[in-house]
Amino acid sequence: MTVEIPTTQRALVFDTWNGPLEVRQVPVPSPADDEILVKIEYSGICHSDLHVWLGDLKGMSVCPLVGGHEGAGSVVQIGKNVTGWQLGDKAGVKLMNFNCLNCEFCKKGHEPLCHHIQNYGFDRSGTFQEYLTIRGVDAAKINKETNLAAAAPILCAGVTVYKALKESNVKPGQIIVLTGAGGGLGSLAIQYANAMGMRVVAMDHSSKEAHCKNLGAEWFVDAFDTPDIVSHITKLTEGGPHGVINFAVARKPMEQAVEYVRKRGTVVFVGLPKDSKVTFDTTPFIFNAITIKGSIVGSRLDVDEAMEFVTRGIVKVPLELVKLEDVPAVYQRMIDGKITSRAVVDFSL
Amino acid sequence: MTVEIPTTQRALVFDTWNGPLEVRQVPVPSPADDEILVKIEYSGICHSDLHVWLGDLKGMSVCPLVGGHEGAGSVVQIGKNVTGWQLGDKAGVKLMNFNCLNCEFCKKGHEPLCHHIQNYGFDRSGTFQEYLTIRGVDAAKINKETNLAAAAPILCAGVTVYKALKESNVKPGQIIVLTGAGGGLGSLAIQYANAMGMRVVAMDHSSKEAHCKNLGAEWFVDAFDTPDIVSHITKLTEGGPHGVINFAVARKPMEQAVEYVRKRGTVVFVGLPKDSKVTFDTTPFIFNAITIKGSIVGSRLDVDEAMEFVTRGIVKVPLELVKLEDVPAVYQRMIDGKITSRAVVDFSL
Amino acid sequence: MTVEIPTTQRALVFDTWNGPLEVRQVPVPSPADDEILVKIEYSGICHSDLHVWLGDLKGMSVCPLVGGHEGAGSVVQIGKNVTGWQLGDKAGVKLMNFNCLNCEFCKKGHEPLCHHIQNYGFDRSGTFQEYLTIRGVDAAKINKETNLAAAAPILCAGVTVYKALKESNVKPGQIIVLTGAGGGLGSLAIQYANAMGMRVVAMDHSSKEAHCKNLGAEWFVDAFDTPDIVSHITKLTEGGPHGVINFAVARKPMEQAVEYVRKRGTVVFVGLPKDSKVTFDTTPFIFNAITIKGSIVGSRLDVDEAMEFVTRGIVKVPLELVKLEDVPAVYQRMIDGKITSRAVVDFSL
Amino acid sequence: MTVEIPTTQRALVFDTWNGPLEVRQVPVPSPADDEILVKIEYSGICHSDLHVWLGDLKGMSVCPLVGGHEGAGSVVQIGKNVTGWQLGDKAGVKLMNFNCLNCEFCKKGHEPLCHHIQNYGFDRSGTFQEYLTIRGVDAAKINKETNLAAAAPILCAGVTVYKALKESNVKPGQIIVLTGAGGGLGSLAIQYANAMGMRVVAMDHSSKEAHCKNLGAEWFVDAFDTPDIVSHITKLTEGGPHGVINFAVARKPMEQAVEYVRKRGTVVFVGLPKDSKVTFDTTPFIFNAITIKGSIVGSRLDVDEAMEFVTRGIVKVPLELVKLEDVPAVYQRMIDGKITSRAVVDFSL
Ligand SMILES: [Zn+2]
Ligand SMILES: [Zn+2]
Ligand SMILES: [Zn+2]
Ligand SMILES: [Zn+2]
Ligand SMILES: [Zn+2]
Ligand SMILES: [Zn+2]
């Protein structure tokens, strides 16, 4: 199998925070000995991409930059020391990479906690370009049968919700509350939770009720118009849900979750509130033996597991395919709160 | 074996919150069909006893009352439906009892979370009297060889620290920080932690350093005079301890613990801060995948396990034996912060 | 609510092993202080009932006897010390009862391992009669909405497969092999496994293929006509299933399972082979870090959890309702291998 | 820091199975880009080395060969792509290496189960030579303070027992039986078990009683002269030990362990019996919910953890330092059963 690799490629670049986003010709990189070159076919557009471009995450990102961290495509070149990859294999490019594979966190399979992490689309050129190099050990294996466009958002959004669900420790047959359930993460979470045997209480604005129930939520709670959320959920779930995952980016739902979760239940924080602070009352927390956990993306194994649910068709990703040139318009719709399905760049368009 | 049981007995009673504590003659109760009658030989004096008497816990206690919830003694009468107990057996009377043994929490071995709990020395007559009835399923089995005076404080203080250590999920060879390590709970915790293979960082006032190290702490951190606790502990433990148990009844050490605990580490809250509230920054919490847990006393199984370490002589309880009439004086010394070892009523004095 | 309770009732009795099974009038028992009286409406017929009657389990059963250990009905009388039950509540009567609730196994929620167990329909009068007493703490709570006829077999067959699936440690998205998948236990197991997110390989005689696939098996393996089962399953599952549950009552499938299970996978033994012995090769066992576990029925909590899947309609029990007088005929069909769905005595017939 | 590296070195080579073992001059290898060159200072002599040389493990070893797989020394040269290593660092060379770090087992931290494993001293030149190359990700980090001679045997023997103890799932305060407790693995296991809070029953020939008790065993059982081992241990441990680790290379102790282990307890198989087969009775196995597990060496993380107990001085390794030329004599003493402490080649002798 031979693939012709051009010397230049199209990439979406910005030179200043919140500055113009332009499609330019840039060189195609060559893989190092331990890297593969991936021809990106699809790249999901994540809210974090918007925030990086806006300059909201200056501490962890650089500029000028090519954004994007949910890339799926084909292997077109392979470094000489790489094992386990063949030309033509489908590969995924996720956010966190270049972990050392040799520290205590890497050895435990918690690579996202490694000190050596570099993030595509944050502090390194990302997936909003046609070709990208990545270490063989970092790229995600994707089956030939998997819908590649749907695979892209799993590499960040999908694995984030899947990992949070695992961390919740909610068992098949038990109940989980998902705040912000109608959004991008939440919509995936409802499906993953069902696939894992959990019973879902979806919380969001009332306009999302039908959407959430169609995806598999057993109950829906209006997050904005319910008089006493804590007692309502406690009653609905006969003592509180066994777990809660907070995708909402606000302080109040996080603090409420600690109050209504079942005794010995677990609240997982994924979304960050505005000022990042949360306050809670330790008396019921201690008396009810509650657990609060932070969860962020997932390991390489979590990615593989999350991907398989998509390959099997159990989790479906509502997609909107766009051109690379459309990314700025997608960002504007994100700012305006007008994105409902997952926007994914289709490089063939 | 026959034991003569009197019709009246000595008990320490108070009629009003913070009112006089008097030793009076009260009737000896008869055990119900599922109860045993225990002749109390020793009863530990817990800080909670003081707070109940002061009226600080009105919501969960009654008045007039006989306090005390750490009683150890001998079985002198047995209800007709009781199994598993013989006259002369040593028995322990702990805080929480009368759980239903039939709800989801009881069936999971989390009896302290049962809705049907009644607390000796809080909302029922406690162990500051010579005879007490308790259900056979609630009383703790104590070996004949166990030091009964030392067994008494294990029934509340001991099991509380042992359970918190289990909840910390710190493995043998890993590091745990104990705040308030020089106090009553902390002094037991250092020993239990060592017996469980953990390496201990003790935090307290500098005057407690020798005490903590003698009990087995590998490191000591001055909780009041260390300029930057967070970076000091992070450095000392090469990345943070794997777990922290907070026994200190203050807000600051709890908030610091969330900052210095190792990535993916666990902070267990046992002590309650003054106003009960704690605030923390969710950004590092999420990025470092931290867990916070509340822990309170322990199950019947936890009591049995905690007791065995004392029976084996692995955990030693520094004791001060006092008369029943001395309890008010002990309360005063608690208020003045002058209690160092565990005060235990010896009914033979 | 008042219910008239007769003084005598119909019961299916046998006086000698393998002797006549006759419906006779026997006295209705009165509940002790800690017991309830249940009017049995449905009683599942289990293979063990047959074996007890045949005298195959003499060590653990008595004679004369009323068999049956899968009873579901209504509470019609309540002992004075019972809490948590109301007249008219639906209650389940399972095999193992009278555990002490106070030994190390009971305290851990492993009541079936308690030394004090008595078994309805084995060493005590069972559910093949209209009225039965049972301790309040032993009876299973059943929701009013639950299909009572379907609830009955869950009390033994259902909880057995549910517990074995929990013990397999197979996670959502992972693969489990079920041997004897087309039988009574297996048919329930396929459904429970799916409800828990597992992917099922069903093994049985080729005539069961459609049946197993209809119930939710993803793959089917002919247990009798596949040339090399071990390599076939290894290939089919790309390295072996993560878990295996053996329901087949034969030695060969148990020994094969240890060979084809995935590295670090778990084989759960439920069914007993003829002579009870199994031999395996420890070299691959050790090199591949395999686990073998024995599993038997389940705790009271397991019963509650297993029941809820039926209440929710997720697990369906294929039923054949019969009269009490029909039990001997059902036994004969069991001996002839002609039972496909679960036979359940309907006392209203 | 500069270290002079010679072009040739001393190595212990054999050309035919069970043929002459000779010290010869062989070339010093150069590290590849991802490798380091380690100057071996100590190399433990393992029973497996003997069996490789004897030709008992032909399927997994090659010939001619330099044996040895417990090497500890200093880093003297570093490949250009290696991170995390400095010249002069202390490094350990263990048995299993070259795992892919990218398969499901590697991603879960079970590298010994990877298909890509190569074994030093088995199918690749091992540590019975002065210089060895190893990938940076495979070498074990050893602290400067660690006793290097004692570190060597931890790389195979130590991690094997430590991992088996972790796999036993025995908790602090619970009881473990160690068969073959007086041997090389067993002597380390007694110490590790104690350091992990376990209570140890040592089983071996009566001549080993004092040795085992000195190392920390609480009880000793004569494995050869006790009339009824099963009932003896059941009684001694009041219901059976919570776990058993079998180091004895015989069938009988393995089969007995399944009988006397506590209900719901775990038997870990490490040692291989002669013909490799084990037979057990599934009836008590199922009724008592027993678990049997195979365990082999450990992951890179297990090595690090096991090493730290030695660094801290908690686990002591009884050593006998020998010259490289002495290895054949040590093999002979192994065959004669005359090795008591761990023989370690000291390359400075
Ligand atoms: Zn993202
Ligand atoms: Zn790392
Ligand atoms: Zn207390
Ligand atoms: Zn309860
Ligand atoms: Zn019991
Ligand atoms: Zn049955």
Ligand SMILES: [Zn+2]
């Ligand atoms: Zn691998």
Ligand SMILES: [Zn+2]
């Ligand atoms: Zn070895």
